[in-house]
Amino acid sequence: MALKACSAQLACALLLVVESACFSGDSVAQAGNTVPEAIPLVDQKKVSPSELVEQLKQLQDQIKANSRPVSLAEAIKLGLQNNPELASSFSTIQQFEWQLIAAQRSWYPTLQLTNGTPFIGSNWGTFVQDQYALPNQQVKELQAQGLGRKSATKSQQFVVQPGAQVNWNFLDPTRQPNINAAADSLLQQKFLFDVSARNLVLQIQESYYAIQSNQQLINSFQKIYMINQKQLEILEARKSIGMVTVLDLEQTRSQLYGQLSQLVLYTSNYIEQTALLAQQLALPANQLAIPDQPAQMQGRWQVPLQETIRRATQQREEILASLAAAESSKWSSVALLRQYLPVFSLVATGSLIGQNGYQNIPVPNDPGSQYARNRQWNAAIGIGFNWMLFDGGIDAANAQAFKTQAQQQLAQAALTELQVTQQIRSSYGQYQTSQVAVTTARQAYRSAELAQEAARARFEVGVGDITSVVQTIQQLSSAAQQLSQAVLGYNNAVAELYRYSATWPGASQQEVQERLKMMRDSPEPLRPDSLTRLGL
Template identity: 30%
Template sequence: MRFSLSLLAVSVGAAIALSPLHSASAQSLARFGVDWRDGLERKDSIGAIATTDSAEIVEIAQDSTTDPPSENLESESTAVETEQETAQEAVSQEAVSQEAVSQEAPAVDAPDEATEEPAPSPNADEAVPPEDANLEDADLEDETDAEAEAVDENLIQAAPDYLNPSSNPLQFPTQPEEVEIVGTQPITLEQAIDLAIRNNRELQVSRLELERNQAALREALAANLPTLNLTSNLTFQENTQQQQDSALQDLLDQLQGGQGGGTQAEEDDVNVVLGGALELNYTLFTSGRRPALIEAAEGQVRFQELQVEAQEEQLRLDVINNYYDLQETDEQVRIREAALDQALQSLRDAEALERAGVGTRFDVLQAQVDVANARQQLTQALSQRQIARRQIVQTLSLAQSVEVAAADPVEVADLWDLSLEETIVLAVRNRAELEQQLVQRDISDAQRRAALSQLGPQVSLFASYDVQDTLNQDETVQDSYQFGAQLNLSLFDGGVARAQAAQEEANIAIAETNFAAQRNQIRFDVESAYSNLQANFENIQTASLALEQAREALRLARLRFQAGVGTQTDVLISQTDLTEAEFNRVQAILGYNRSLAELQRSVSNFPYAGIVPEPSPEVQ
């Protein structure tokens, strides 16, 4: 029975320890439970010291209350002594229960080693409850795991559709209700990345530019095919030749004494001509200009593909940093709220001691100032959280009437298993920015060859067929055709072609120089992120230990102050140390995650799951 009570006490203690934590999923609670159990073993020595200090405090309190100034002081001292005795009894009871468990464990195993018990009969119902209890515990654990998995699946699912912006990019609000925030949606980091890739405006512009370059490539490839043109025309023209013939005939008739001018005057003076032509042209030889322009267009497409890839990776990093900023502001609000609660508790203690006659007005004023400072810091933390929420909404290009909050708990994201040298080599091989400079060099070289090709001969073939008919006359259809070749050679252009080639040669040198500068920058980024990663990893361990020590120090300082042997200054200093320790731990974890994200961005093409990709052979 004592063993069951001790387990109940430990469970209640775990629940109390877990209650102030802000976690977004059952998985984070389970992870904290493992860390708490590990930390409980490390706290055994601290607990023993704390028990000794508590006993000393009780003795000092008893000595200090021999001459009580008032009945309130006696009641408060008695309450402190009662709390200390209760804590000592709980610690001793837990120690006795653990000893009882350790003594009872061999006694259970002894009969199994000595003799083998017969199998229980089917009717032996009394022997079944222990097994049933184990089965019930196993079922309870399975249900707990199933609930945790269900929570994780809900967090990993796709983001709601109402977070997506309007499909009309030209929409703008005209009423205040259209921009009013109607709700806050918690999202995970994976959901934030997915929303950014779908909705980010800058990334959409890059994709549209890629489509434009692909259309330009199709335009360049069209130069390999001949062109076929069909033209048609309808012409109304005056028949001047017919009028001259009619006037001459009239003159001859008059000279011969006859009558003229009657027949031709009745004929039309305007001819209606319908014509058409079919032309075929093909550029046979361009001195290398056509393939050079096609190669340059292909390079532009590849360059823009790499630009989309680089911008997507940079967007992923920006979203991760914005999400970690959001987590940091959430933790700041939580820490500031806890600091305000601690300050209010100190104020209540100071006021109680002042009413009892053992405290001073100075201690109360100090506590009031600390409460006011804590309120101001909490207000500032709330403002920073609101700014962080709006910042990530802008990055994700979400709807104007919603905002998001972080659903993931603050924890170490992943581990980096590569060495610094391996990371640098992988980054140099896979970064899209380096390949962009190589592609830009190839584009400039192709444009240089296209410029010099203007000095060479240009050979083209042509063929045409013409037909026309005078509609107001009979049997006037005429047709003709022609074909041939045309040679064009520029003898002197004033140096334009060679000047254009010189410009492209300079562009080639610029691309090579940018490659070297980008390579050095990538190495520096990797080294900086790797150094920050190691430093933050060590700081996580140090900050976690310091946080436990700060909590214990605050507990002891508060007990000493309540017993009348400590000062309000000690409590305030301990509260400040605890707040700083919590900030340091949060910043160490988020700093580690940011450095890890920068390393993943440095090597590029790095999936968020944490799998190191194979080096790309495209860039050597």
């Protein structure tokens, strides 16, 4: 998106300005440290920290002006309705559905129209016979009759030669295994579609929570920045009358620019996450989505660990897809081995030969009255068979290859089951520890707030030093980061437990079914905006 690119450039420029300011002491930047000409967004010689903060705020306001506030449930619904990844997965399902239909249609008889050569047209023929082995006596007798040892006849006919053949393999040992293999392959693709849908839901949740977390950090650090800026103004006033040292002033200034750098980083992350969420929701190019509420603990997981693991190992589509693929490979192996068995069929044929012309007229006699019209009907019905006794062992080798592939897929299912157990244990542990972390981080943040207020009050009355103020503000910054990470960790843990246990959050399962119905009712594929603009 153009907005994302512009925002990223501005964030990079602001970060360069802040870094330059941190190394320049009282001045904001030196003449040698200039922003690259490709991004002439700020003037480092004139800019102040307050102006940089204002630019960051304007950037956030610009993002919000082009965004639509959505709840988490609305975001999931939008993603499931619009994301083209599900359309791609559904197209694969349809592909395998037609392959299954093709395998099932092998039960039907076949009808083939045939013809002679040509089907309709003319035939010409000349037959020449030289009886060179005749005794001389017979040759003389033929010559006496006006004949010779050589003779020639001619034929000319207009012909029509249609035909038809019906064949029905009523006993085909390979047919049902091929149908079973196609059915299991289709089942595998349906499981993989659910995997795509569940992954999309988790990705939307993680992006949504990340945006909330970055917004929380931005708000916290803006508040901390304002505290530090106010403290810096007080110190500058005291330094002018000799009440504080340069060390006291520059400690606070350095901390101020450090907090500004953090604000730039969080703003950049905020922009990146909003762009990612817009991609996952398949929003138009000129629109973004942002959470409609601040960061907070979302939901709970009340299923015990062992029950969660049991559910996951029974329901995870990745495991079921591998098992279905193994079954498909097994049936493909059986079908290849049964190629060595005979195939019995019911066969019926019929043909018509229509002729109009003459045959075997001596050359160069005129056919005269020898023209005739002939019709010949032929029909046959019965049982036939086809039995390939030996092919060099090719089908047997291919059958063994499919059998080995089935074993590999079963091993993959077992490996996935172990991975699922590990995922559940890890997410469950994070869920439990993050509850403690959130409580601890909240108390730490409150204590850090009180500590910095007390340190500033002591400094203002002359019983404290600036180092204590700087340290307590730094502790407040760390506490804000820890609180944001704790809430984010909790929310991600709950989302992962839903994903890894194959449990649909909220109404997402119904929304997936609605998307499936919509794609079946409207098979027109999604078209990229670029193709639409080109009229393709």
